[in-house]
Amino acid sequence: MPDDPTPLPPDAAAAGKEAFDIHEVFRRLRAACARLPKAxxxxxxxxxxxxxxxxxxxxxxxxxxxxxxxxxxxxxxxxxxxxxxxxxxxxxxxxxxxxxxxxxxxxxxxxxxxxxxxxxxxxxxxxxxxxxxxxxxxxxxxxxxxxxxxxxFNKPAICVDVHVHRITNRWGYVSGSTPERTMAALAGKLPQEYWIEINERLVPFGKHVCTGLRPKCPACPLLSMCRQVGVGRA
Ligand code: SF4
Incomplete structure (x- = not known):
């Protein structure tokens, strides 16, 4: 299972993005979600x-x-x-x-x-x-x-709901056209220590920050790393 940080593709470097570091992403998600209602x-x-x-x-x-x-x-x-x-x-x-x-x-x-x-x-x-x-x-x-x-059961399992599917694809971390494909892609890439936590963090984050319509990119703590796939750059 590959570990991050993921090398920068040329278009991301051109857009001034940092390498996508999944561990740093989760550190920032925990801080952002501390103020939000839990899933x-x-x-x-x-x-x-x-x-x-x-x-x-x-x-x-x-x-x-x-x-x-x-x-x-x-x-x-x-x-x-x-x-x-x-x-x-x-x-x-x-x-x-x-x-x-x-x-x-x-x-x-x-x-x-x-x-x-x-x-x-x-x-x-x-x-x-x-x-x-x-x-x-x-x-x-x-x-x-x-x-x-x-x-x-506290067993490693990735629950991919609409928020996890939308956000991990916007990050450019995976490319899955359906939640099932996103789940399979995450299972092959996401470090297992985050399998349970990804749903816990991305449900509140998806409701309040990376929303389906008009995500709040200018105020997002992940903006420096997120590839914003399919999202108009702010
Ligand atoms: S920068 Fe925008 S698209 Fe990326 S995670 Fe934040 S809100 Fe979502």
């Missing part, structure tokens, strides 16, 4: 909702739901039930009601009930810790599986 899964982890099961359920709830909604919905659910046995015992209507505010509460309630029962019946009450087994649960895709492995 939902990491906020919940730091509040003590850190078991693989809680992280799996919370990640599933967070799909297409704002962090500002996911966090209070998870607080409400986990105050009522926070283990496979406790959630499997809930009536579907009550679980739908507990999920109100999140997107698609009915299918998410059915998926959470089904996976809780499967965990009890086929996995001895323990969440499995492989991508293959996690994605076998209905409603669990690669992103939810990666978050569960990374935050719930």
């Amino acid at each position: 939902a899964m990491f906020q919940l982890r730091d509040e003590g909702y850190d078991t693989p099961y809680e992280q799996l359920v919370a990640s599933l709830i967070s799909a297409r739901t704002l962090d500002e909604t996911t966090i209070p919905v998870c607080h409400r659910l986990f105050a009522r039930a926070r283990t496979p046995a406790a959630i499997a015992a809930l009536d579907e209507g009550e679980l739908i009601s507990l999920l109100r505010g999140a997107t698609f509460p009915e299918p998410k309630a059915r998926d959470i009930l089904a996976l809780s029962r499967t965990i009890l019946e086929r996995h001895g009450g323990t969440v499995p810790d492989t991508t293959e087994e996690l994605t076998a649960f209905r409603g669990v895709g690669p992103k939810v599986a990666a978050l569960t492995l990374a935050v719930g």
Whole structure:
């Protein structure tokens, strides 16, 4: 696995950019994110909702739901039930009601009930810790599986959401046309010490600094190294 700093390509040198040093990037990201709200899964982890099961359920709830909604919905659910046995015992209507505010509460309630029962019946009450087994649960895709492995199990897994995909491509660190290709490129290049942390940093950074529309490049702490691929230079 190559380590940075990455040599400067001619166009970057011409634009007066520094070599892209991933370690320095993470130092600057940590400082920038210290003042920003945490990403939902990491906020919940730091509040003590850190078991693989809680992280799996919370990640599933967070799909297409704002962090500002996911966090209070998870607080409400986990105050009522926070283990496979406790959630499997809930009536579907009550679980739908507990999920109100999140997107698609009915299918998410059915998926959470089904996976809780499967965990009890086929996995001895323990969440499995492989991508293959996690994605076998209905409603669990690669992103939810990666978050569960990374935050719930503390296993090296890269969760590439819209923010990680957009920002690492803008940096010029990888060139991936889809989140899946970006994930594969990052797996071959990003030092493993940052696999879990990249999602923790780039979700808040992507919401507040390197935003989808009109990224705040002039005020960005990474401007001196970022190649700003696809972004008009400020
Ligand atoms: S310089 Fe601009 S494009 Fe690059 S990371 Fe910062 S905000 Fe994003």
